Amino acid sequence: MSEVKQERLQNRLGPQIQEFRAACQTVQLATVDADGKPNVSYAPFALLEDGYYVLISKIARHARNLLENPQVSLMMIEDEATSKTIYARTRLTFEANVVLVERETERWQAGVEALKARFGEIIDGLSGLEDFKLFRLEPTQGLFVKGFGQAFQVSGDDLVDFVHLTEGHKRIEDGQEVKSA
Secondary structure, three states, X not given: OOHHHHHHHHHHHHHHHHHHHHHOXXXXXXXXXXXXXXXXEEEEOEEEOOEEEXXXXXXXXXXXXXXXXXXXXXXXXXXXXXXXXXXXXXXXXXXEEEEEEOOOOHHHHHHHHHHHHHHOOHHHHHHOOOOEEEEEEEEEEEEEEEEOOEEEEEEOOOOEEEEOOOOOEEOOOOOOEEOOO
């Protein structure tokens, strides 16, 4: 992709990605335990410059999975009620590395303060419980899907790398490309 075309794409999609993420309060987490058993859950999040911060009790399966296997897939997805079509909901997904943030560090304070700014006083109570752990999810590579035939690879710092799909959906009977269901 030419540098000019790349810049135009970034200027168009970068703000859309930021706006979409800002509208989401929770992130879905796909985790795997030490035996390879998958689990899907969610957690409220706050975004700082070095990743997504989630505060989760180690009593919860997904927190234990993050401790055992520090890899996660995360997703933010458009609400079903506001989606134009259920098959093409807007979504932002990332593969991410997991870092346990130690208590009483600068990162702990920053993460807890960011969560408190988004979710209020409940964070004071939860962060004061021994079983609650603060995790930083460091995104590596991702995908921003705006609809049918509109999927874009995204780097961990929201740089749109290139158009992910080089061809669209095709009808079985005549092979014609379609842009919507």
